[in-house]
Amino acid sequence: MSKPKVAFYWCASCGGCEEAVVDLAENILKVVEAVDIVFWPVALDFKRKDIEAMPDKSIAVTFINGAIRLSEQEEMVKLLRKKSQLIVAFGSCAHLGGVPGLANFWDRESIFNRAYKTTPSTHNPEGIVPQEKVTVDGKELTLPKFYNTVFRLDQIIDVDYYLPGCAPPPDLVMNAINAILEGKLPPKGTVLSPNKSLCDDCKRNETKPEKLTIKEIKRPHEIMLDPEKCFLAQGVICMGPATRTGCGERCIEANMPCRGCFGPTDQVIDQGAKFLSVLASIIDVNDEKEIEKVMDTIVDPAGTFYRFSLPSSLMRRKRMPSVADNEK
Amino acid sequence: MVKIKINGKETKVEKGTTILKAAEKLDIKIPTLCYHPLLEPYSACRICMVEIKIGKRNELVTACNTVVENGMEIFTDSERALKARKMNIELLMARAPAAEPVKEIAKELGVEKTRFEIKDPNEKCILCGLCVRTCEQVVGAKAISFIERGADRKVSTPFGEPSEDCIGCAACAYFCPTEAITVEDLDKREVIHDEMILGPNSAIRVPIRQAVPMVPFIDEENCIHFKTGNCKLCEKVCEKEAINHDMEDEEIELEVGTIIIATGFKGFDAKKVPAYGYGRFKNVLTALEFERMVNASGPTGGQIRLADGREPESVGIIHCVGSRDENFNEYCSRVCCMYSLKFAHIIKERTNAEVYNFYIDMRAFGKGYEEFYHKLLEEGVHFIRGRVSEISDVALTPEEEGKLIIRVEDTLVGTVRRIPVDMAILSVGLEPNFGSDEITRMFNLSCSQDAFFLEKHPKLAPVSTAADGIFLAGTCQGPKDIPDTVAQAGAAASEALALADKGKFELEPVTAEINEELCSGCQLCIALCPFSAISYNKEKDISEVNEALCKGCGTCVAACPSGAAMQNHFRDEQIIAEIEGILSV
C-alpha cells in the first residue's frame, strides 16, 4: 500500500509556520517515513502543473498556512482543495487572518501608498506601484491581484481542521498528524486545541487577587514585570482570558503577556470585542473623565485586541468607500 | 465574737469591728466628717471621739478606726467625749469656716462660734484627706496629695499645676464632704463624666427608664476601672455580686434564613445651624432634650423648667430644623410637625407659657392629626408661618432683655418679626443612622439619594430590598412616625416569617450560569458581580454562580472572555438571533 500523500503550502505568511514543521525535530523523520510529501514549495522543488496533473482528492491532507491576500493564493488554495481529501488551516494567519490581516484597517491604495511611496527608506520619485499587467519591450508581464481585503483560509475554501498558533507548537502539530494518520479525527471544523482560555493552564492564574480590578494600564516596558504574577493583576494587557489555550504558554514563560494568537474559544465570535468587554469591565473607575483618562493609556486598542483576528472579527475590516461590496 | 456595751446596751459584734460600725448596728449615731464606708478610716477630723472603758482605764478614742475589744464599754455621748468633740469642731470652724457640714455639726453640738483665729472666711477644706485617699485607693490615679506642713498644709496636685495623672473623673469632688473641690475642664482635658441630656451621667447606668431588659451596663469608655484598673466600687457595693468587670463583648454568629434591618435614624445635629445658637444658649433645646424633660421619669420629673429652674413664660418651637432645607436635607422628616404640636400641647397643659410654632407648612397628614392641629389652634397656640432666621440674645427693647429673641419672617403678614421667648425648642429632622454605609456593604443594599436604605419597589415591595430575604423596617428606610413604623415592622416581620415558614424562596429565572466545561477559572467575572454571587472553586478551577444571590443583570456574561458564562433567557444566541431578526427587513 502506498503511503498517504501530504502537501504543504504557504500564502500570506512570514514563514514561521514552515519553521514549525521543521521544529518537529527528529519527529519529522517519522513523519517522512509515514507519508509521501508531494508538494512543499518552501523546501522541495514542485511546480503548480505537478499538482494540476494529480487526480482529484489524491492528496490525503494539505496543510496551508498564511492568509489570503493575492489572487494567486486564492487560485492555489482552490486547486489544492480540489486535489485534497482534507485541508488543515495551519497557524494563526490561515486560521484567523493573523498579523497580515491587520491590513484590513486600510485598503490597497493606502497600503501601496505607504509601502511604495512614503516610507522614509523609499526612493520612488515616479511613484511606481505594482500593476497587475505591464508591457515591457512589447511583452506583457503579469502580477497577481493584490486584494483590498485580507481573508482567512475558510473564507475562500472549505477547511476541515484548524491548527492555531503563531506558530503552532510542535506537540499540537504532531498530535494532529498522528490523528490524521491513525484516522482518529474529531468532527469537521474542529480547532485542534482545547476549548478553554489560556488562564486554565497559566501558572500565574493562582496569583490573581480575589477580586481583580485595575486602576491603570501599563505597557510591558513601563514596569518591571513580576515573573510570577498575573499580568492583568499588574495592570498589563494580557489577552490570555480571551484566548484559546494549548500553546504551552511560551510567551508567559518568557515573561511576556499573551497576545492572542490562538484566537477565541468556540463560544466567542469576536475575540477583540470580547476582550474589550472584559478589560473595560475590570477597570475600577466610575467617573466619566477618569474613565477616559484610563482608556487613553491603552495604545492602539484595535491593533492590540485584533492583532491576530481582524479578518475573523464581526466587522472583518474597516468600512471604506473605496472598498466596494465583496471586492477583493 | 466580742462582747461589748455601748451607752449601757450590751451587744455582740464580730472581732475586728470598729466602734463606729458597732454603734451603727445599735442605731447610735456618732458624727463623722472624714469617714467614708468605702475607704480606710483615717481619723483626721477627730469629730467621732468617744470615751471607752477597758478594765479600770477610761480613755478618749476615735470611733472610726478603734477596734472593739472584749468587755469594752463605750460612751458615745459622755461629757468628756462631747467636750473633746466641741473643741475639735471649734478648731475645724476656724480652719474651714465656709464648710456647711462643719457648721451643721457645730450646731448639733451647741457650738456657736470658734475662739480661734479664722485665717480665711471662705475656706471649705477640713484636710480630712478623703479626696487624697479616693484618688489613691479608689481611682488609682494618685494625682493629688497633701503638700506643706502645719498651718500651710493643703491638698494639691504637684506644684499646683494641672496634673498629667488626673483622669478627670471628679471622684475627689464627689467624695469631698464639704464641697471644697470643684472640677474644671482645663486645656480641653477630657472630663469623663460628661453631662447627659439634662442631667448627670454615670459610667454604670440603665440606658433609659424604658429599656428592655431593664439592666444597667458599664460604659467602658467612661468607667474609671477601664482607665486605671482600680475602683470597682460598684462591685464592692453590689450585694448581689452581679457586677463583673471582666466580662467582654461577645460576637455571636447566627445562621439565619431572613434578616430584618431596623437600624433607625439619628437626629439632625442642631449645631450645624449656628444661627439657632444650640450649644451657646442654655435654653435652646433639641426636641429630644425637651422630650426627656417632659418625661415623667426624666430629670425634672416631667416639669418644664429653664436652665435656672424657673418656669418659662414663653416658648418658641421651630419646625424643619435640618429638613426641607437645601443646605442640609431636602426631604421632609415627616414626624416633626406632629411632635412639635404635641410639645405645644404639653407646654400649654403644664405651664402658663405662651407657645409659638414657627413652621413652613403644617403637615398634619395622619389619622386624627388634622383634628389635633385644630384643637391646638383653639388652645391659643400661636402659629407663625415662616422660617426662623436666627435666635439671639441681643435685646433691642426692654421687653427683650434676658430673653431669647427669635427673628422670623412672618410670610402670612409679610413682615419680619422679633419674638422674645424664654425657651426655644428645635424640631430636628431625621437622618440615616451612623454606620449605614457599613450595613449597606455588608448586606449589599442600595441607598436612595437621601442615603436611607432603598426598598425594592416604593409601592409594590415597600419592605423588601433588592437582596432576597432581607427586609427593612422603620426609619432606616426613610423618615416615618410611630404608626407607620409599627405597620412597616409588622409587614417586614410577616414577610420574613412567611419566607422562613416556607423554608425556600423563589428565584427569578433570569440568572447567570457558568458552564463548567468551558470556564477556565480566569476569575475576572468575580470582581464584576455587585452581589458577590460568583466565587472561585479552587478544586475545580472554575468560577461558580450562586443562583440564590444572582440577580440576573448579565454583566458577567457580557464580560466573560471565554464565553463560558450565560444568562438564562438572555443567552448570546438569543440576543444575536434577535439582532438578525430585527434587521432582516
Place this chain on the structure above:
Amino acid sequence: MSNEKFEPKIVGFLCNWCSYTGADLAGTSRMTYQPNLRIIRVMCSGRVDPQFIFKAFKEGADGVLIAGCHPGDCHYKEGNYKALRRYKLIKKLQSEFGIEDERIRLEWISASEGAKFQEVCNEFTETIRKLGPFNSKKGGKNE
C-alpha cells in the same frame, strides 16, 4: 436607490428597569417619535456585549443606541458603569472600523423620562439620517 428616502435602521439595547420602561412611558403617554429604533430588551445595560454592537452593524444597522439607568440608579447597582466603560473603550477604536463617532450612542434614560426617550429617539434618527447609510455589506464575502 438614491432617490428613495433613506430610513435609518437603528438598534437600541434598552435596560429592563429604566430605559425600556421609559420607552413604555413614552408610548402610554401617546408621545410620537421616529419609528426607526428597533428595540432589544436586556436586563441591564451591563449585559450589552460589544459583540452585539458589531453584530448589529454587520447585519445592516446604521446606528446603535445603548440606554440604561442614570449613574447611581442602576437596578443592579453598577451595571451601567460597566456599560459606560465599554462604551468609552469602543469609542477609542470604532473609527478603525470606519464607524463614525455618532453611530454609537450611550444615553441614560430613567423610567420616568418618557420625554427624554422621545427626544433621544428623534434626535438620534435625525443624526443618522444626515450621516447616511452605513453600508454594512462592504468588507468581505461569505457569511
